[in-house]
Amino acid sequence: MSTLRIALLGCGNVGSQVARILLEDADALAARTGARLELTGIAVRSIDAPRDVDLPRELFTTDAEALVESADIVIELMGGIEPARSLILRSIEHGATVVSGNKALLALDGPTLYEKADAAKVQLSYEAAVAGAIPILRPIRDSLSGDRITRVLGIVNGTTNFILDQMDTTGAQFDDALAEAQRLGYAEADPTADVGGHDAAAKGAILASLSFHTRFALDDVYCEGITQVTAADIAAAKDAGFVIKLLAIAELLPRDDADGAGAEGVSVRVHPTLLPRDHPLAAVHGAFNAVFIEAENAGELMFYGQGAGGTPTASAVLGDVVSAARRMVLGGPGRTETTTGHVPSMSIDAVRTSYSIGLDVADQPGVLARIAQLFAEQGVSIETLRQSIHPAGDPGQATAEIRIVTHRATEAALAATVEQIQHLAVINSVTSVLRVEGA
Numbered sequence: 001m002s003t004l005r006i007a008l009l010g011c012g013n014v015g016s017q018v019a020r021i022l023l024e025d026a027d028a029l030a031a032r033t034g035a036r037l038e039l040t041g042i043a044v045r046s047i048d049a050p051r052d053v054d055l056p057r058e059l060f061t062t063d064a065e066a067l068v069e070s071a072d073i074v075i076e077l078m079g080g081i082e083p084a085r086s087l088i089l090r091s092i093e094h095g096a097t098v099v100s101g102n103k104a105l106l107a108l109d110g111p112t113l114y115e116k117a118d119a120a121k122v123q124l125s126y127e128a129a130v131a132g133a134i135p136i137l138r139p140i141r142d143s144l145s146g147d148r149i150t151r152v153l154g155i156v157n158g159t160t161n162f163i164l165d166q167m168d169t170t171g172a173q174f175d176d177a178l179a180e181a182q183r184l185g186y187a188e189a190d191p192t193a194d195v196g197g198h199d200a201a202a203k204g205a206i207l208a209s210l211s212f213h214t215r216f217a218l219d220d221v222y223c224e225g226i227t228q229v230t231a232a233d234i235a236a237a238k239d240a241g242f243v244i245k246l247l248a249i250a251e252l253l254p255r256d257d258a259d260g261a262g263a264e265g266v267s268v269r270v271h272p273t274l275l276p277r278d279h280p281l282a283a284v285h286g287a288f289n290a291v292f293i294e295a296e297n298a299g300e301l302m303f304y305g306q307g308a309g310g311t312p313t314a315s316a317v318l319g320d321v322v323s324a325a326r327r328m329v330l331g332g333p334g335r336t337e338t339t340t341g342h343v344p345s346m347s348i349d350a351v352r353t354s355y356s357i358g359l360d361v362a363d364q365p366g367v368l369a370r371i372a373q374l375f376a377e378q379g380v381s382i383e384t385l386r387q388s389i390h391p392a393g394d395p396g397q398a399t400a401e402i403r404i405v406t407h408r409a410t411e412a413a414l415a416a417t418v419e420q421i422q423h424l425a426v427i428n429s430v431t432s433v434l435r436v437e438g439a
Ligand SMILES: NC(=O)C1=CN([C@@H]2O[C@H](COP(=O)(O)OP(=O)(O)OC[C@H]3O[C@@H](n4cnc5c(N)ncnc54)[C@H](O)[C@@H]3O)[C@@H](O)[C@H]2O)C=CC1
Pocket: 009, 010, 011, 012, 013, 014, 015, 043, 044, 045, 064, 076, 077, 078, 079, 080, 082, 083, 101, 102, 103, 104, 128, 129, 130, 132, 185, 186, 187, 188, 189, 307, 308, 309, 310, 313
C-alpha cells in the first residue's frame, strides 16, 4: 500500500482534532483510501504551547514552509489571510492537494487560489469552510449540479446562533453568551468576525458562488451583524411569534435596471432576520447550522448539523482528505465507495428502543397496579402512562384506554411483556405497539 504524506498547518481547535483523528483512525482511513495517510508534521507558532489534545511532540515544527514542500496533501487550519495564502500557493506549486477551512481567505481571494490549483491540476477543497460538519458544498457542487438553485437561506455562523439562542431561551446576556461560545471553540480567533456578520458573509459569498456558478466576493455581500440586536428586540419578536436569527441569504432576483431588463441577478445578504417560530430554521438551536435551499426541480431541501467546534469541523476536513486521497490513489474520480469491511449484519432483536403501547382495559380498581407489576417482572421500565376513561351505560362496564411509553428495552423483552399482558383478565385488547425514536 502506498503512503500519502500529510502536512497540517495550525493546531488550534480544528487542527488538533484533525491530527488526533489522523493518528487514531489511521487503519480505517487507509482501508477507505487505499493509501496510508501519514501525518508528517504540524506547523505551529510555538512547539511548547499548551494544547487540549495530547499529540507526539516530534510532529511539531515552526518551519511551515519546509513542511509543505515535502507533502502530498496540505491541510491549512491556521486561519487568517497571511501566511495561510502564501503557504497554500506554495503547496499548489509543489503539486500538493490542499484542504482548507479558511472561509475568510477563500471569500477574499478564492479565485486566485482556484485558478492556480486548476492550472497545476491539483485539488483544492474546503467543505469545512461553510457550515462546519454539514456536507453542503459537495451537494451543491455535485448533487444539485443538474438543477437550478433559486434561493439559499442559511444559518451559517454557530457563534451568533448560539448567542441569539441563549438570549432567546435563557435570557442570557450577549457578552456572557459570547464568552461561552469562545470557550466552546465556536468563535473565530477574533470574534468580531462572528458577531459583525463577516464570517457569515464570507460563507454567503462561497455559497452564492457555487449555487449560481458565478464568482461572488466578500464585497458583493451586504453585511449586518448582531451587535445591535437587544434583549428587548428578542423579547418583542418572541411576543409576536418570531425568533431572531442571523441569516445568509443568496437569491436570484429579476433585474429591472436598463441593462438587465428581463434578466436575473443574484443578491447576497447577511443580517439579523425575524423568522416565524414554525419555520424549519427557527428550530436550529445552539451552535447548530442549517442551510435551506430552493431549487427549480428538487424543490425545498434542508441540510442541518454542527456548524462549529473542533471535532465536528474536523469531520468535514477528513472527508475532503479521504476523497482527495482516493483520487490520488486511483486517478479520475477515485474510489466512490468502500464496502470491503466485515461488519456483521444484526437482527432487530439486538436493538434497544422505546415503545408506545395502547391497551383497552376494564375500568376497575387495581388494573394499573397489575399492569405496572407485569412490566416490572419483564424488566421493561415505564416512562409515561396516560389513561382516558370511556364511560358505559351499565355500572362496572366502563373501559379505559391506556397509553404507555417505555424506556429503552429489547424486542424480546417487549414481545414477552405484550404476550403476558394479553393474558391478564382485566385487559380487553392490546390496541397498538409502536416503536419510538428521537425522544
Ligand atoms: N472553530 C470552528 O468551529 C471552525 C473553524 N473554521 C476555520 O478553520 C480554521 C481554524 O480554526 P480554529 O482551529 O478554530 O482556529 P484556532 O485559532 O483555534 O487555531 C488556529 C491555530 O493556527 C495557529 N497559527 C496561526 N498562524 C500560524 C502560523 N503562521 N504558523 C503556525 N501556526 C499558526 C494558531 O496559533 C492557532 O493555534 C480557521 O480558518 C477557521 O475559520 C471553519 C469551520 C469551523
